[in-house]
Amino acid sequence: MATIALSIRTENLTKIYKVGWGRTQLGLDNLSLDVTEGxxxxxxxxxxxxxxxxxxxLLGLVFPTSGTGEVMGLPLGSSExxxxxxxxxxxxxxxxxxxxxxxxxxxxxxxxxxxxxxxxxxxxxxxxxxxxxxxxxxxxxxxxxxxxxxxxxxxxxxxxxxxxxxxxxxxxxxxxxxxxxxxxxxxxxxxxxxxxxxxxxxxxxxxxxxxxxxxxxxxxxxxxxxxxxEGDEKRYRMETTGLSDELEAKLAQRATGVVKLDDTVRFLFDGQQSAFEAAGVVTSEGGTLLTVGPDRRTLEEVFIEVVGEETA
Ligand SMILES: Nc1ncnc2c1ncn2[C@@H]1O[C@H](COP(=O)(O)OP(=O)(O)OP(=O)(O)O)[C@@H](O)[C@H]1O
Ligand SMILES: [Mg+2]
Missing domain, CATH: 3.40.50.300 (P-loop containing nucleotide triphosphate hydrolases)
Known part of the structure; x- marks a missing residue:
């Protein structure tokens, strides 16, 4: 059986706390979420x-101001x-x-x-x-x-x-x-x-x-x-260290972006081929190749990007 069982499902779940003197505090704003079993x-x-x-x-410890949800197929907050x-x-x-x-x-x-x-x-x-x-x-x-x-x-x-x-x-x-x-x-x-x-x-x-x-x-x-x-599908990332200024400049010409970190230099490329060619240049001209591969982002990078946009 190939059905995907949901463990949690919420729709527009919203919580506005009352904090006294008629004032309110937003806790959760229209959360719609599916969590698959397992x-x-x-x-x-x-x-x-x-x-x-x-x-x-989700645990039924506080009541939603609006919205609905199910946990293990049962209505939100039910004792079962x-x-x-x-x-x-x-x-x-x-x-x-x-x-x-x-x-x-x-x-x-x-x-x-x-x-x-x-x-x-x-x-x-x-x-x-x-x-x-x-x-x-x-x-x-x-x-x-x-x-x-x-x-x-x-x-x-x-x-x-x-x-x-x-x-x-x-x-x-x-x-x-x-x-x-x-x-x-x-x-x-x-x-x-x-x-x-x-x-x-x-x-x-x-x-x-x-x-x-x-x-x-x-x-x-x-x-x-x-x-x-996953970043942009076609973007590749190469990390290197120990480059001479000359080699760095040469690689920068091939790359679409260069980021200098402490003692490593990160180059970005459009497509796998140009990244792998550049990696060949690094190794044949005395630099050290640390990694080369698709430009996968870290959760921290994604987080800063989306939270930054939201709060801007
Ligand atoms: N009982 C409450 N009465 C009034 N406001 C509350 C109450 N509980 C939470 N809040 C407010 O709701 C918002 C969300 O709080 P919540 O505790 O859910 O955040 P959180 O993401 O778990 O934060 P943390 O990372 O600090 O644990 C906050 O502004 C908080 O001050
Ligand atoms: Mg918390």
């Missing part, structure tokens, strides 16, 4: 752009799907005096779980997030990374098909962040759908299948990571 969807955007608001609307999703809030709060197994037992009981099934699940999850050997520690003695690991385990206690993570790696050191990313990829391999919010573009680019970019509550770009990052 993918990692990343919502990125600057601070205050509406990421957490979108996530809370709330039992079947997982959620890691931003900076999760836990009871300080509990250990990880005690904490997970408590969350498990909220889902009607108990007995040996729950104990087995707790061990599996604590192993997954590398906290099993540290299971006797109390939350009050946790590092930030340990809190986040247990937060991930908590979000998975009910074996959800769809998991929401709000800034899952913020404030973690590089190894902690990498471990969390690996857990997220493992979850996708097991067929789960992941909805992530983050402003860490460098992390989101290799992790996500699909990305939506929010600015001031509006979705200003979305697509598969491939679609978003």
């Amino acid at each position: 993918q990692i969807f990343g919502l990125v955007g600057p601070n205050g752009s509406g990421k957490t608001t979108a996530l809370k609307l 799907y709330k039992q079947r999703v997982g959620y890691l809030p931003e900076g999760p709060y836990f009871y300080e005096h509990l250990t990880a197994p005690e904490l997970l037992r408590m969350y498990g009981s909220l889902f009607g779980m108990g007995g040996p099934t729950l104990e087995k699940r707790i061990q599996e999850l604590l192993e997954l997030v590398d906290m099993w050997t540290r299971r006797h520690y109390r939350v009050q003695n946790y590092s930030r990374g340990m809190r986040q690991r247990v937060g991930v385990a908590q979000a998975l206690i009910n074996d959800p098909d769809l998991v929401f993570f709000d800034e899952p790696t913020s404030g973690l050191d590089p190894i902690g962040a990498k471990d969390i990313r690996e857990v997220i990829l493992k979850l996708r391999d097991r067929g789960k759908t992941i909805f992530l919010c983050s402003h860490l573009l460098k992390e989101m680019e290799p992790l996500c299948d699909h990305i939506g970019i929010l600015a001031r509550g509006k979705l200003i770009a979305q697509g598969s990571v491939m679609e978003l990052l």
Whole structure:
């Protein structure tokens, strides 16, 4: 069967917060989004752009001012799907005096779980997030990374098909962040759908299948990571280092653009052939060729471009 199942669908989802004295604050502006089952969807955007608001609307934690949506085929906010999703809030709060197994037992009981099934699940999850050997520690003695690991385990206690993570790696050191990313990829391999919010573009680019970019509550770009990052199809990029002034000038004549970075020089070409010919010149005339290939942009470049246009 080749039907594409949607895990999330929203149409013109809008949230306007009331902030007292009749004043309002825009949270989210007409968000229309499709998230396919089994993918990692990343919502990125600057601070205050509406990421957490979108996530809370999808979880039914706040009500939309207007617009509609479905999660796992059920209307937004309905209690039937709330039992079947997982959620890691931003900076999760836990009871300080509990250990990880005690904490997970408590969350498990909220889902009607108990007995040996729950104990087995707790061990599996604590192993997954590398906290099993540290299971006797109390939350009050946790590092930030340990809190986040247990937060991930908590979000998975009910074996959800769809998991929401709000800034899952913020404030973690590089190894902690990498471990969390690996857990997220493992979850996708097991067929789960992941909805992530983050402003860490460098992390989101290799992790996500699909990305939506929010600015001031509006979705200003979305697509598969491939679609978003592909530049102009015919443009090629060559990066070099160790060029003599003479060689650099010679290459610049062939190129349509030159960008000088610290000790590398990047040339842009129209078409593959002129790029490859120039690469030949670099190697035969004593320069060092670093890369040559299609001019794929980074998520950061795309982000700055579209957010810049939006806020201009
Ligand atoms: N409970 C609330 N009451 C009033 N305004 C709110 C509330 N929650 C969020 N907002 C406002 O809505 C807008 C979007 O906030 P939101 O928290 O969704 O952004 P975000 O993209 O998650 O930001 P961050 O990257 O800082 O987490 C902001 O202007 C924020 O001040
Ligand atoms: Mg947020």
